[in-house]
Amino acid sequence: MNALEILGQLINVTLVFSTALIFTGLGGLFSERSGVINIGLEGLMVSGAFAAAVITDYAIQAGYEESAPWIGLVGASIFGVLFALLHAVSTITFKADQTIVGVVINILAAGIAIYLTKSLYEGSGQTTTLTHVFNKWEIPYLSDIPFFGEAFFKAYPTTYVVILLVIISYIVLYKTHFGLRLRAVGEYPSSADTVGISVTKYRYIGVLLSGALAGLGGATITLTTTSNFAHNTISGQGFIAIAAVIFGKWNPLGVAGAAIFFGFAQAIRNFAQLFEWSQQIPTEFFYMLPYVLTLVVLVGAVGRSAAPGSLGEPYDPAKR
Amino acid sequence: MDKVKGIADKTFNKTSFLVPLVAIILGLLCGAIAMLAGGFDPILAYQSLLKKLFGSPYDMGEAIRAITPLLFTGTAVAFAFRTGLFNIGVEGQFMMGMTGATVIGITLDLPWYLHAPLAIIVGALCGGLWAALTGYLKAVRGVNEVISSIMLNWVALYLSNYIIRAFFVAKGQQKSDPIQESALVSIGWLSDAMDHARMHWGTVIALLGIGVFYIILWRTKQGYELRAVGQSPDAALYAGINVNRTIVKSMFISGLFAGLAGVFETLGVFGYQTMLAAPWGYGFDGIAVALLGGNTPIGVLLGAILFGGLSYGSAGMSFGAGVPPELVRIVIGSIIFFIASHGIVKFFIKPFLGRRADKRKEAI
Numbered sequence: 001m002n003a004l005e006i007l008g009q010l011i012n013v014t015l016v017f018s019t020a021l022i023f024t025g026l027g028g029l030f031s032e033r034s035g036v037i038n039i040g041l042e043g044l045m046v047s048g049a050f051a052a053a054v055i056t057d058y059a060i061q062a063g064y065e066e067s068a069p070w071i072g073l074v075g076a077s078i079f080g081v082l083f084a085l086l087h088a089v090s091t092i093t094f095k096a097d098q099t100i101v102g103v104v105i106n107i108l109a110a111g112i113a114i115y116l117t118k119s120l121y122e123g124s125g126q127t128t129t130l131t132h133v134f135n136k137w138e139i140p141y142l143s144d145i146p147f148f149g150e151a152f153f154k155a156y157p158t159t160y161v162v163i164l165l166v167i168i169s170y171i172v173l174y175k176t177h178f179g180l181r182l183r184a185v186g187e188y189p190s191s192a193d194t195v196g197i198s199v200t201k202y203r204y205i206g207v208l209l210s211g212a213l214a215g216l217g218g219a220t221i222t223l224t225t226t227s228n229f230a231h232n233t234i235s236g237q238g239f240i241a242i243a244a245v246i247f248g249k250w251n252p253l254g255v256a257g258a259a260i261f262f263g264f265a266q267a268i269r270n271f272a273q274l275f276e277w278s279q280q281i282p283t284e285f286f287y288m289l290p291y292v293l294t295l296v297v298l299v300g301a302v303g304r305s306a307a308p309g310s311l312g313e314p315y316d317p318a319k320r
Numbered sequence: 321m322d323k324v325k326g327i328a329d330k331t332f333n334k335t336s337f338l339v340p341l342v343a344i345i346l347g348l349l350c351g352a353i354a355m356l357a358g359g360f361d362p363i364l365a366y367q368s369l370l371k372k373l374f375g376s377p378y379d380m381g382e383a384i385r386a387i388t389p390l391l392f393t394g395t396a397v398a399f400a401f402r403t404g405l406f407n408i409g410v411e412g413q414f415m416m417g418m419t420g421a422t423v424i425g426i427t428l429d430l431p432w433y434l435h436a437p438l439a440i441i442v443g444a445l446c447g448g449l450w451a452a453l454t455g456y457l458k459a460v461r462g463v464n465e466v467i468s469s470i471m472l473n474w475v476a477l478y479l480s481n482y483i484i485r486a487f488f489v490a491k492g493q494q495k496s497d498p499i500q501e502s503a504l505v506s507i508g509w510l511s512d513a514m515d516h517a518r519m520h521w522g523t524v525i526a527l528l529g530i531g532v533f534y535i536i537l538w539r540t541k542q543g544y545e546l547r548a549v550g551q552s553p554d555a556a557l558y559a560g561i562n563v564n565r566t567i568v569k570s571m572f573i574s575g576l577f578a579g580l581a582g583v584f585e586t587l588g589v590f591g592y593q594t595m596l597a598a599p600w601g602y603g604f605d606g607i608a609v610a611l612l613g614g615n616t617p618i619g620v621l622l623g624a625i626l627f628g629g630l631s632y633g634s635a636g637m638s639f640g641a642g643v644p645p646e647l648v649r650i651v652i653g654s655i656i657f658f659i660a661s662h663g664i665v666k667f668f669i670k671p672f673l674g675r676r677a678d679k680r681k682e683a684i
Binding site: 039086089090091093094095096097099100101103104106107108110111112114115116118119123231232235236239242243246282284285287288291292294295298299 | 354358359406408457461463464466467468470471472474475478479481482485486597598604607608611644646647648649650652653654656657660661662663664667
């Protein structure tokens with residue numbers, strides 16, 4: 001294999017790993033833009049990955065082989081929303097500590113997902129391997145271009161969906177009334193309240209959107225990478241997505257860029273065995289790479305000022 | 321008289337005492353609902369759980385063994401919370417403590433009165449320094465401690481696996497060579513008395529650690545500064561306290577406790593270290609313990625007993641009633657959920673409290 005082919009495949013795999021991170025990162029973005037920290041993204045991804053595995057499995061058994069992954073995808077986002085609702089009710093309505101509730105979501109989602117897996121699959125710690133998951137779409141003609149075809153035009157449908165979503169998110173956040181209000185609520189909730197914007201309503205929308213999107217992110221991993229759900233299907237991707245939100249300065253395009261960077265760090269692992277020199281490096285270091293890079297990026301590139309103004313603070317109209 | 325009554329009111333403040341209690345009950349109810357939904361018998365399951373806990377001297381000893389690391393990790397999280405920091409990296413500090421103790425325990429050849437203490441100290445320092453790194457990143461670079469410590473958890477996991485695999489691996493196994501006898505801290509006579517449950521000195525040190533937690537924070541000048549930063553960093557800065565140094569110091573001490581938890585898992589329980597695919601979970605359970613205990617020394621003790629007992633007893637649930645042991649994670653998660661959103665709990669108990677308060681007013 002020549003260098004260009006390897007590079008093309010590296011980009012291809014990078015996009016596979018990045019897709020889940022972009023979905024989840026966009027989720028974190030909407031939540032944080034409305035002023036609610038969502039440490040629970042990891043748990044929301046777990047619930048999505050679990051729901052996708054189970055619902056797709058049932059859809060296949062019911063005879064909908066071709067559309068099964070899409071049904072799983074929709075089910076995963078609904079599942080994500082349910083868990084996010086728990087987050088929203090306690091942090092927005094009851095003003096609980098956002099970070100702690102996020103941690104609770106992580107513990108609960110992991111517990112419930114494994115418990116239900118064992119209940120549904122006779123004590124087995126993982127769901128059955130799905131016979132129908134997403135296949136890569138080869139865009140006609142474009143995928144025949146050397147290098148670029150392999151790199152960009154032979155991707156899973158979820159990748160094309162997420163690219164579309166990044167653009168939509170950008171437009172929604174910066175070009176619509178809804179986006180302006182959402183950002184206002186996250187920046188100066190009391191001012192937003194004064195001009196008649198319901199802080200509670202917009203924060204609920206932000207958090208529930210994060211549930212739907214993180215659910216899709218988790219489902220992506222099940223339906224494109226692992227083909228089933230087990231306790232280690234999601235291992236830290238939710239937290240990396242949070243880092244992508246920070247690194248991407250709370251901007252959809254930035255978040256997508258950061259997520260691709262972290263996806264690349266994960267993809268490199270698959271290519272470690274290809275070269276003589278890289279085989280000398282212990283595999284553990286390749287596993288560490290995404291986390292170390294995340295740290296380095298956070299240390300090097302973060303300005304404190306970029307975060308939404310009211311991030312982490314419950315809104316209390318009495319203190320206005 | 322009034323003064324005494326005031327203190328009593330503070331300690332046994334109705335809501336602060338009732339919220340954890342109601343949260344525990346609601347958490348167990350959530351678990352029961354989950355069991356009913358999964359087609360299991362919740363009463364039989366909870367009975368099997370209790371039977372597993374108190375069934376034999378061996379089980380009681382092993383339950384204490386399961387509670388011990390939670391005493392440490394709960395203290396670690398609570399200590400950091402008191403100084404305004406959320407140490408979610410206890411898991412990684414635990415791994416580093418474990419690895420530090422393993423390295424000393426295997427490589428050095430010393431008499432027992434030097435070997436075990438040295439392994440304990442080195443392990444604790446490994447945990448402390450790993451945590452101090454998080455504190456440093458927050459103090460100097462403004463990196464959110466939650467994210468950096470979660471990343472460091474994974475780095476610690478793979479680093480530990482690498483150290484074990486590259487230098488100490490037992491041939492053909494996924495674990496290290498055994499630790500030398502001189503570094504072990506098990507209590508032989510007590511283990512014999514409890515049907516060979518793995519009893520060790522770590523439990524005693526964990527209890528002492530809770531005392532140290534109280535003394536440092538509430539009986540020393542340093543502790544006053546730590547708590548002042550926790551209450552309000554700006555006010556502390558204005559009062560002349562070096563906030564950045566306090567953050568690093570607080571994380572270091574918190575990490576010492578976390579490291580000790582790992583140290584005693586190696587030196588007291590297993591006598592070797594396993595290569596892991598995923599973290600143990602003692603760190604995350606430490607968060608649950610600290611929250612349930614309201615970050616107080618007594619609360620941590622009670623919280624560790626409850627969660628350690630539940631986790632150990634969960635094996636009985638799957639044996640006696642066929643319930644997957646992960647159910648206990650749902651119970652623990654629900655309990656912290658209700659404590660964190662105490663607004664919901666107060667919403668439930670308000671009608672009762674309100675009526676009583678009204679009656680008292682009438683009596684006066």
